Amino acid sequence: xxxxxxxxxxxDPRTYADPSAYHRLFGTxxxxxxxxxxxxxxxxxxxxxxxxxxxxxxEKQSDLFANAPRTLLRTRQEEEQVRKLTGSVxxxxxxxxxxxxxxxxxxxxxxxxxxxAKLRALEDGLAxxxxxFVDRLAARGNECDFARDIAVWFPLRVIMMILGVPPEDxxxxxxxxxxxxxxxxxxxxxxxxxxxxxxxxxxxxYFKSLTNERRKSPxxxxxxxxxxxxxxxxxxxxxxxxxxxxxxxTAGHDTTSSSISGLLLALLENPDQFAxxxxxxxxxxxxxxxxIRWVTPVKHFFRTATADCTxxxxxxxxxxxxxxxxxxxxxxxxxxxDPFTFRIDRSPNRHLAFGYGIHLxxxxxxxxxxxxxxxxxxxxxxxxxxxxxxxxxxxTNFVGGLKSLPISYRMx
Numbered sequence: 001x002x003x004x005x006x007x008x009x010x011x012d013p014r015t016y017a018d019p020s021a022y023h024r025l026f027g028t029x030x031x032x033x034x035x036x037x038x039x040x041x042x043x044x045x046x047x048x049x050x051x052x053x054x055x056x057x058x059e060k061q062s063d064l065f066a067n068a069p070r071t072l073l074r075t076r077q078e079e080e081q082v083r084k085l086t087g088s089v090x091x092x093x094x095x096x097x098x099x100x101x102x103x104x105x106x107x108x109x110x111x112x113x114x115x116x117a118k119l120r121a122l123e124d125g126l127a128x129x130x131x132x133f134v135d136r137l138a139a140r141g142n143e144c145d146f147a148r149d150i151a152v153w154f155p156l157r158v159i160m161m162i163l164g165v166p167p168e169d170x171x172x173x174x175x176x177x178x179x180x181x182x183x184x185x186x187x188x189x190x191x192x193x194x195x196x197x198x199x200x201x202x203x204x205x206y207f208k209s210l211t212n213e214r215r216k217s218p219x220x221x222x223x224x225x226x227x228x229x230x231x232x233x234x235x236x237x238x239x240x241x242x243x244x245x246x247x248x249x250t251a252g253h254d255t256t257s258s259s260i261s262g263l264l265l266a267l268l269e270n271p272d273q274f275a276x277x278x279x280x281x282x283x284x285x286x287x288x289x290x291x292i293r294w295v296t297p298v299k300h301f302f303r304t305a306t307a308d309c310t311x312x313x314x315x316x317x318x319x320x321x322x323x324x325x326x327x328x329x330x331x332x333x334x335x336x337x338d339p340f341t342f343r344i345d346r347s348p349n350r351h352l353a354f355g356y357g358i359h360l361x362x363x364x365x366x367x368x369x370x371x372x373x374x375x376x377x378x379x380x381x382x383x384x385x386x387x388x389x390x391x392x393x394x395x396t397n398f399v400g401g402l403k404s405l406p407i408s409y410r411m412x
Contacts, residue, residue, distance in 0.1 A: 258401025
C-alpha cells in the first residue's frame with residue numbers, strides 16, 4: 001500500500017468492518033510505524049498510536065494530552081456539519097469530552113450508581129432479566145440472529161431501567177444509537193440523509209421532555225438525578241444535561257451488546273474454549289474479560305497535545321491530535337502472549353477496552369455483570385449453538401461490533 005492508501009485505510013470505517021484487514025494493517029503499524037503521522041484525504045491529520053504501552057503513557061498524562069476539543073475521528077464534512085449546529089467540532093459535551101476539573105465534578109454526579117454497593121442490589125434483577133432473554137431465545141425455536149434479536153436488547157433494557165426510559169421507548173433509543181455510531185454503514189443509514197448531528201438532535205428532543213416529567217414527578221432513576229443536578233450549588237446547563245443523558249443512553253448499552261455478540265462468535269469459532277467453559281463455570285469472569293479484549297467495541301478515542309513534546313522520538317506539536325487505537329493495543333504482541341489466540345483463561349489480561357487513567361469507563365463493572373449474567377444462562381440452558389450464516393460487522397471506525405450473528409441452537 002502507498003502512504004496515502006495506508007492513511008486512508010486507517011480512517012476508513014470499512015477497515016473496521018473487516019477484522020482480518022484491520023489486524024493486518026495495525027500489526028504492520030505496531031512493528032514498523034507505531035507513532036505514525038497520518039493524513040487521510042477526508043480528515044484532518046493526526047498521529048496514529050497503535051501500541052499498548054504508548055496508549056497507556058498518553059492516558060496517564062491527562063494534563064499533556066487533553067480530551068478536548070477533538071475526541072473522535074470525523075471527516076472534514078462531518079465536522080463542518082457539527083460546527084454549524086454547535087459552533088465547535090463536538091455535537092455534545094459529555095465526560096468523554098471533558099478535562100479537569102469539569103470531568104471530576106460531572107463524573108461525581110452519577111458515580112455512585114455504578115459502584116459496587118449500588119450494583120450488588122442489581123444482581124438478582126440482572127439474573128432474572130438474563131433468564132427472560134434466554135426465554136426469548138427458546139421462544140424463537142431453534143434459530144435467530146443473536147446480534148439483532150438478543151444481544152442488542154438485553155443491555156439496552158438494563159441501562160434504560162437505570163436511566164428511567166420506559167420499555168415502549170427502547171426501540172427509539174436503539175435506532176438513534178445505531179444511527180449515531182453506524183452513520184457510515186449503508187444498512188443503518190440507508191437513505192444517506194442522516195448527518196453527524198441527526199441522532200444527537202433526536203436524543204436531545206427526547207430527554208428535554210423526560211427532564212420536564214422528572215421535575216414534576218421524580219423517581220429513583222438517573223433521569224431524576226440529572227433533571228435536578230447541580231455543581232457548586234448551580235444547576236448544570238440544559239446542554240450538559242442532555243449530553244449526559246446522551247452518553248448514558250448510548251455508551252451504556254451499545255458497547256456491551258457488541259461485546260456479547262463478539263464473545264459468542266469467538267466461542268463458536270473456538271469450540272475447544274467453549275467446551276472448556278461449559279465444563280468449568282468458574283471461568284465465566286475471565287471469559288468475559290477475554291471477550292471484551294477480543295472485540296474492543298470502542299475502537300479509538302482522540303487526545304490533543306497541550307504543549308510541544310517528544311514522544312517515542314517523535315516531535316508532537318501543541319494542538320496536534322493523537323488517535324489512541326485500542327483494538328490494536330489489545331493485540332499487542334509485547335503485552336499479550338499469542339494475542340490472536342482466544343483464551344478464556346488468559347491471565348493477566350491487561351486489556352484497554354475500558355480505557356485507562358482518569359477516563360476509565362464509568363460503567364465497566366455494570367457491563368461485566370451484565371455479560372456474566374447472560375453468559376451463565378446461555379451455557380446452562382442452551383445445549384448446542386452453531387453458526388447459521390455469515391457474521392456481519394458494523395461499518396464504523398468509532399464504536400461498534402457485529403450487526404448480524406445468525407445462529408442455530410438446541411435448548412437443554
